[in-house]
Amino acid sequence: MSWLRRPRAGGLIVLGTSALGGAAYRFTQSSTSDASLNPHTFTQYTLVKKRPVSSTSAIFTLRNRDGGPDPDSLKEGWKRSVWSVQVKQPQLQIARAYTPLPPNSDSSSNFDNEPExxxxxxxxxEGGEVSTYLHRLPEQSTIELRGPNSECELPQDIKEIIFLAGGTGIAPAMQVAHALGQRLDSRMHILWANRRREECIGGVSDEVETNTAIQGRSSWWRSVFGLGQRTAQPTPIASQSSQGIGVIVQELDALKERGKAHTKGLIVQYYVDEEKSFIRPGDVAKRLGPGSPEQNGSKVILVSGPNGFIDYWAGKKFWVGGQEVQGPLGGVLGQMDLKGWSVFKL
Ligand SMILES: Cc1cc2nc3c(=O)[nH]c(=O)nc-3n(C[C@H](O)[C@H](O)[C@H](O)COP(=O)(O)OP(=O)(O)OC[C@H]3O[C@@H](n4cnc5c(N)ncnc54)[C@H](O)[C@@H]3O)c2cc1C
Incomplete structure (x- = not known):
């Protein structure tokens, strides 16, 4: 799910999708009614709420306008997939993919057969066609969605996940945390990097980073933005901000709470570029564990965020015959001993 890779295009874009096993597909569809979300036609939703998160991002809440029931595929998607929908920009007739956040206590559906x-x-x-269009829309506007599209399916036997998220790459991480929160004995580490603190106000890392395992490589942010040398330092544990706790931070805290009873935990680490804290290879290495081949269950590293973030950590994805494919494992992870963990680029 590398962000910002869409070319400007005149026609509606059919977005490539891929699964952990390498297959690309859309969810199978039980209903083809235009009133229900479906992969074939655009369904009308109403923008019921736009809640700012920072100066450049907001949470958009969309409600199915005609109340068509959610397809079963969507309910299944929440349990086992990372998935997205396409949002249409009607004047330009283009669409971009966006990743639904997992339901929280505010997400409304009054009756069982009503859509969430x-x-x-x-x-x-900046200069983005669909995101600028969406941010300019007032509440109560109509927005058209098509989907769902599966980006990756979680293996049934998943045991542990390390999720490297850059910016809005946190949305698929939250989907995975939501799905994993219902699986016994799973454990998930999210390492979330942002340029600015305003995206994750009040976010306090669960673990202290010592960064002793591997040092000396520059961060993705550094390589992308050409910043100068930084001094090695531990990730600062942020203090509670006087401005309160950011919306996404609150939702991550809620996901931690929800999974507590069944799982071995959701651990979140915050890295903020402007505070000179960066995800380092050592932060990943120390979470790989000893790597025992007898251990049951898959262990997966997922990488999601802007293209440069994915390239830096795992190498480029490629387009082959109109489909986006994983490409070889490269980047920083490609040079590490991953002790049996597999890597998937979202
Ligand atoms: C599966 C998937 C899920 C996603 N989920 C999310 C999500 O949950 N949240 C989210 O915010 N994003 C998400 N994205 C990214 C999203 O789909 C869009 O790519 C993003 O919003 C930018 O689209 P846009 O139309 O606004 O920008 P675009 O018009 O595509 O432009 C993107 C950037 O490139 C620049 N640019 C474009 N064309 C040129 C050019 N010819 N020359 C120079 N510069 C150019 C623009 O100025 C802009 O800064 C997801 C992407 C994928 C593939």
């Missing part, structure tokens, strides 16, 4: 509201964390891209 869909919520999206959307960043305003």
């Amino acid at each position: 509201d869909l919520r999206f964390l959307i960043r305003l891209e």
